[in-house]
Amino acid sequence: MNTNALQLQARLTRDSFTLDIDLALPGHGVTALFGPSGSGKTTALRVLAGLEPGAMGRVCLQGEVWQDSTQGIYKPVHQRALGYVFQEASLFEHLNVQANLRYGFQRTPAAQRTQSWDNTLELLGISHLLKRWPHELSGGERQRVAIARALATSPRLLLLDEPLAALDAPRKAEILPYLERLQAELQLPVIYVTHAIDEVARLAEHLVLLDRGRVTAFGPTAELLTRLDLPLAHGDTAGAVLCCKVVFHDDQDHLTQTHFAGGELTVPRQHTGIGQPLRVRVAARDVSLTLQRQTDTSILNIIACTVHTMSPDGPGHVMVVLHAGDTSLMARITARSSRSLALEPGKAVFAQIKGVAVLE
Numbered sequence: 535m536n537t538n539a540l541q542l543q544a545r546l547t548r549d550s551f552t553l554d555i556d557l558a559l560p561g562h563g564v565t566a567l568f569g570p571s572g573s574g575k576t577t578a579l580r581v582l583a584g585l586e587p588g589a590m591g592r593v594c595l596q597g598e599v600w601q602d603s604t605q606g607i608y609k610p611v612h613q614r615a616l617g618y619v620f621q622e623a624s625l626f627e628h629l630n631v632q633a634n635l636r637y638g639f640q641r642t643p644a645a646q647r648t649q650s651w652d653n654t655l656e657l658l659g660i661s662h663l664l665k666r667w668p669h670e671l672s673g674g675e676r677q678r679v680a681i682a683r684a685l686a687t688s689p690r691l692l693l694l695d696e697p698l699a700a701l702d703a704p705r706k707a708e709i710l711p712y713l714e715r716l717q718a719e720l721q722l723p724v725i726y727v728t729h730a731i732d733e734v735a736r737l738a739e740h741l742v743l744l745d746r747g748r749v750t751a752f753g754p755t756a757e758l759l760t761r762l763d764l765p766l767a768h769g770d771t772a773g774a775v776l777c778c779k780v781v782f783h784d785d786q787d788h789l790t791q792t793h794f795a796g797g798e799l800t801v802p803r804q805h806t807g808i809g810q811p812l813r814v815r816v817a818a819r820d821v822s823l824t825l826q827r828q829t830d831t832s833i834l835n836i837i838a839c840t841v842h843t844m845s846p847d848g849p850g851h852v853m854v855v856l857h858a859g860d861t862s863l864m865a866r867i868t869a870r871s872s873r874s875l876a877l878e879p880g881k882a883v884f885a886q887i888k889g890v891a892v893l894e
């Protein structure tokens with residue numbers, strides 16, 4: 535994979551805020567921009583989109599320079615082949631879904647189209663909505679139509695600014711599988727702004743952490759989620775993502791057995807085919823540690839690991855990063871348990887996993 539297909543180098547100052555970033559982003563898959571409110575996520579997207587003419591720096595996609603302040607190059611937004619979807623889908627209320635999509639489709643001359651009409655409808659599952667009016671759509675359907683309209687222009691870059699933030703949990707759950715399909719099937723970079731770590735874990739292969747306008751970390755999501763020097767790897771929401779492969783379905787017990795680089799993991803029955811990848815999130819609070827492998831236990835998943843690093847994690851707790859082969863896991867345990875097990879880096883332990891969340 536070309537990991538520096540999208541160059542985003544930007545410096546922009548407004549009042550007390552300065553955005554100062556220099557990133558070489560991958561050419562496909564979802565890269566999440568994550569950080570506290572006001573850290574500059576939307577501003578970074580706006581620079582990519584050509585909506586911040588005051589920004590100094592360089593934006594270059596697959597060798598095509600969209601902006602370079604040293605050379606005096608600045609393509610305005612309509613000359614950048616990109617799709618931009620906001621939190622609140624802004625459809626044309628006076629046009630039905632079909633006409634909204636046609637508007638996007640016709641913006642790109644036929645010879646330059648990479649995205650077919652049928653494929654766009656199919657990817658977002660909206661064929662049955664074509665005759666509806668925007669006010670007749672649910673929040674989740676509106677967002678799917680908005681994403682389809684952005685895709686219909688055959689963009690070379692897709693920018694999604696908190697596309698799920700205005701939706702309730704059931705609507706989010708409805709739209710997430712479509713976003714996963716985009717990630718799997720589109721050969722273009724998707725830059726995804728979010729506040730929700732569960733969306734990052736589920737969708738983003740790569741992650742950029744922003745804080746006060748600066749990049750504090752950038753890399754593969756699975757790696758950053760378990761780095762104790764970063765805030766993501768702390769607190770009740772911390773967890774690791776395991777890249778597994780389906781080995782076997784046990785229909786009788788309604789379980790699916792998977793393999794990952796470091797062991798086996800049994801999860802609730804999935805419909806993923808044998809040999810297919812399955813990403814699984816294991817929350818640190820759902821992992822306990824023992825020195826001997828327990829046998830009289832209801833816990834299905836017990837994984838042999840080594841303690842890699844440890845750090846205090848709030849009052850009375852310790853976060854332990856474990857290595858199982860090449861895979862990192864985390865356990866959030868009490869400081870008392872850590873002392874009584876005499877945990878230290880290099881020590882062999884067994885991770886008992888109480889529950890997992892299958893991501894795809």
Ligand SMILES: Nc1ncnc2c1ncn2[C@@H]1O[C@H](COP(=O)(O)OP(=O)(O)OP(=O)(O)O)[C@@H](O)[C@H]1O
Pocket residue numbers: 548549551569570571572573574575576577578729
């Ligand atoms: N039009 C504007 N004029 C002046 N300052 C602005 C403007 N838009 C944003 N800002 C400021 O720029 C900084 C970065 O804002 P930005 O919207 O990029 O942050 P964010 O990380 O996307 O935040 P959020 O998660 O709350 O959407 C903030 O301090 C914000 O107040």
